[in-house]
Amino acid sequence: MTLTFPETYVDILPEVSAFLEQEHRLYIGGRWAPARSGQTFETLDPSTGKPLARISSAQSEDVDLAVSAARRTFDSGAWHHNLTPSDRSRLIWRLAELIDAHAPVLAQLDSLDNGKPVGKALKSDVPLSAEHFRYYAGWPTKIEGATIPVSTPGMLNYTVREPVGVCGLIVPWNYPLLMAAWKIAPALAAGNCIILKPAEQTPLSALYLARLFEEAGFPPGVFNVLTGFGETAGAALVEHPAVDKIGFTGSVGVAKTIVRSSAASLKRVSLELGGKSPNIVFADADLEQAVVGATWAIFGNNGQSCTAGSRLYIQRGVFDQVLEGVADETAKIRVGMGMSAHQPDLGPVVSQEQLETVMGYIHDGRGSGAETVIGGQRMGGALADGYFIEPTIFVRVQDRMKIAEEEIFGPVVCAMPFDDPAEVLQRANETPFGLAAGLWTRDLSTAHRFAARLQVGTVWINTWGDTDAASPFGGYKQSGHGREMGKDGIDLYSEVKSVWIRLG
Secondary structure (H helix, E strand, O other): OOOOOOOOEOOOOHHHHHHHHOOEOEEEOOEEEOOOOOOEEEEEEOOOOEEEEEEEOOOHHHHHHHHHHHHHHHHHOOOOOOOOHHHHHHHHHHHHHHHHHOHHHHHHHHHHHHOOOHHHHHHHHHHHHHHHHHHHHOOHHHOOOOEEOOOOOOEEEEEEEEEOOEEEEEOOOOOHHHHHHHHHHHHHHOOOEEEEEOOOOOOHHHHHHHHHHHHHOOOOOOEEEOOOOHHHHHHHHHHOOOOOEEEEEOOHHHHHHHHHHHOOOOOEEEEEOOOOOEEEEOOOOOHHHHHHHHHHHHHHHHHOOOOOOOEEEEEHHHHHHHHHHHHHHHHOOOEOOOOEOOOOOEOOOOOHHHHHHHHHHHHHHHHOOOEEEEOOOEOOHHHOOOOOEOOEEEEOOOOOOHHHHOOOOOOEEEEEEEOOHHHHHHHHHOOOOOOEEEEEOOOHHHHHHHHHHOOOOEEEEOOOOOOOOOOOEOOOHHHEEOOEOHHHHHHHOEEEEEEEEEOO
16 A cells, blocks of 8 residues: 655654554464454545555454463463562553653554544653553552451451453544553553454554564563454454453443343443533633633544533523633634644544534534534535534534534534523433533532532543543443543452451
8 A cells, every 4th residue: 555645744754654554464362463354444544534554354253363362371370370460560661661662653643543633642642641551550569458357256358359351442543542551551450361452443553552562571462452343343352252351432322232242241341431521610710711621621632532521501691701712712723634744733533424423413403403603514625535523612502402412522512501500410410421520610619519419420620631540530320330540440350359268
């Protein structure tokens, strides 16, 4: 495949060019191999719609091979028994160092594959991924059990925490490297063997990560990568009886299919799903701060974030002022090709399918009586071949409109007024989702009261979007179950065993 890029792109690194031009195989048991069927697919640059690379498409027989490789390694103890906890810590730390060392390459791969601005990938996604591995590198030496003071005479009872086994990790396309790191790092630290299934839209950084696992010196079979489609590779991974756990981030619809499919073997499943996050601005807030925060709560990563602040509730007395401020901030946003040397703020949405989905919601909103203050069109001109959508603000939105109820996963926000705190709290919670929420206020009483009563896994007060490897993340209701990051991430990928010993 001969690749050509627009003249406006930053210089493609030689290592990136060489990587794109090679044959992209599956990584199974420490070896690279084509799919047994020979099937492949193209991954596209969403900024131009042109092919980037041809990728092996895993089928059920490839899943069998990967599961067997991971199972052999796990059962042999090559990772969780034969290596000491400090040995495992050093390998995970080494992986973090390699991610840092190859950060420019990984940033360009994610930018080309996902469309996000390369500068943002280099400044945020890649270093946060390395930091995630670095945080969990500290855990293998700290996974402890407990001695239980049981009431049975002459008995000693203690617990140990052990790895689950073979974990199938299915990650989305919005943060390709970072979402993989969120799952891989705690699973490794807990002693598991892993099969990673990246999204078919964004497989490149996962394949490059496998190279770094090799370079770091992980035992073969600890980490495996299956590229392909959810309906084939993903489904076979979920259904496989020798897979002990599935960790999934993605849509509610796919999650329901995963839960049904996993029932046959009753495997453990953790889910981090979508959201329709309320972002509430009170009249007493620092409005200048709230305007900037509300703008990037929705338009950060082009709205392609499960925590996007897509329902913007503004107290009526300051509604016009805040709306005008958010519209002014939105008008300043520079949209462009992710790899552009002009360093845009936003790139395209990830695919033609996502473009059609988001534009469908915009058309539905207008048809339902909502009005756009700004945006609402597919972008043309030099961006016509890519999947670009103008950042869009809707007003005159009713809570039961489709655009206010369903996750759009694109650069679209619904701005709605409210009158009193009790009203907006009820409206904020009237959703099947419960991933995140935010509020902007100077009143500590309001802040703490809402933090207690919002039915979500994360509440941000006078900020938006902060995460840390040490702090748990996950959702209520249909936003999933289980918590990633922090100690909860270790719990998610481990089992507790109780041991009883009769003394004397």
